[in-house]
Amino acid sequence: MTIEKHRFWKFIDLGIDPYVSEYRYDVDIDVRTLKKIYSNLNNGDIASDRYSIAGRLMGIRRHGKIVFGVLDDSTDTIQLVFRYDVLGEDLWKVVELINVGDVIGVKGKPMRTLRGEFSLLVEEMRILSIAWREYPEKWHGLVDPDKRYRMRYLDIMLNPTSRKAIIVTHRIEKSFRDFLDARGFIEVHTPKLQPIYGGALARPFITKIYALDRTVYLSIAPETYLKRCVIGNLFKVYEISVCFRNEDIDAQHYPEFIQIEIYQAFADWNDMMKLVEEMISNAVKEVFGDYVIEIEKNGEKIELNFKPPWTRIKLEDSIEIYGGIKVKDRSTEELLD
Numbered sequence: 001m002t003i004e005k006h007r008f009w010k011f012i013d014l015g016i017d018p019y020v021s022e023y024r025y026d027v028d029i030d031v032r033t034l035k036k037i038y039s040n041l042n043n044g045d046i047a048s049d050r051y052s053i054a055g056r057l058m059g060i061r062r063h064g065k066i067v068f069g070v071l072d073d074s075t076d077t078i079q080l081v082f083r084y085d086v087l088g089e090d091l092w093k094v095v096e097l098i099n100v101g102d103v104i105g106v107k108g109k110p111m112r113t114l115r116g117e118f119s120l121l122v123e124e125m126r127i128l129s130i131a132w133r134e135y136p137e138k139w140h141g142l143v144d145p146d147k148r149y150r151m152r153y154l155d156i157m158l159n160p161t162s163r164k165a166i167i168v169t170h171r172i173e174k175s176f177r178d179f180l181d182a183r184g185f186i187e188v189h190t191p192k193l194q195p196i197y198g199g200a201l202a203r204p205f206i207t208k209i210y211a212l213d214r215t216v217y218l219s220i221a222p223e224t225y226l227k228r229c230v231i232g233n234l235f236k237v238y239e240i241s242v243c244f245r246n247e248d249i250d251a252q253h254y255p256e257f258i259q260i261e262i263y264q265a266f267a268d269w270n271d272m273m274k275l276v277e278e279m280i281s282n283a284v285k286e287v288f289g290d291y292v293i294e295i296e297k298n299g300e301k302i303e304l305n306f307k308p309p310w311t312r313i314k315l316e317d318s319i320e321i322y323g324g325i326k327v328k329d330r331s332t333e334e335l336l337d
Helices: 003-013 031-037 084-095 145-150 152-158 160-182 223-231 269-288 315-323 332-336
Strands: 051-063 066-072 077-083 103-112 118-129 206-209 214-218 236-244 256-264 292-297 300-305
Touching: 031 051, 031 077, 051 077, 051 118, 077 084, 077 103, 084 118, 145 152, 152 160, 160 236, 160 269, 223 236, 223 256, 256 269
Parallel strands: 077 118
Antiparallel strands: 051 066, 051 103, 066 077, 103 118, 206 214, 236 256, 292 300
């Protein structure tokens, strides 16, 4: 019998169902908001108001009759302070059983420790679901890229950068949608199973609709269907579309990916350049709070400035400037080589 199974039965002995069917828990506030409200709380002070929060226990340190935990509610993390003199003997028996990975609900008073750590002094606690398996060690337990890709739920849970990437992607897509909708564009969901593939040069995924005895292809691009919408008098359309291309895989390419395509009538490439510039720069400012952001590539930090207006440059000129190749001076054979 594993340690976790022993722990399960210890909860049962205390009369606590560690996988309670009544999972609902009333949450008053999220951790991020709580921290903002009490940002000016002085060291050593305890607030008078009580709040309920819930989340996953990501760390725990035991020091006799006081236990420190780290709770993650998806908006932020907060230190929990469990004290025997506050909780009493019965609830303390439960505190002695909790472990990293458990989902709990707690109620208590915001406080700041003498060392300045914002915390919640726990007065009530409820077990919502315990972790059956032992969790990887937070900083070193999930660094293998293959495991991270196969066990995305653990990667998101343990690696803040992975979780942030999902949140940032959502905010960027929302910004794109808000921007285009405000300018009269309509979002269209084009077919993902298509009788003829097109819109890009790529090898498709092939499948079959058995009910129709028909071969179909997973969409490699939404282009042709969006253009049909324009023909049908939907003069401003776009789609943030999942596409599939049965080709090579590397760090920047995967057979399933998301792209945005935008089409409008009565406009030319100058209008589209302006639209894309405004849309992307607006999204960067909304999501990151500034036009200038910093990324890391090959261990080197690079600053990117999205503030409009952007530099306009011809493709062949960019190849000469950044690649050192004069396209006009090369034959087709040389360029293909």
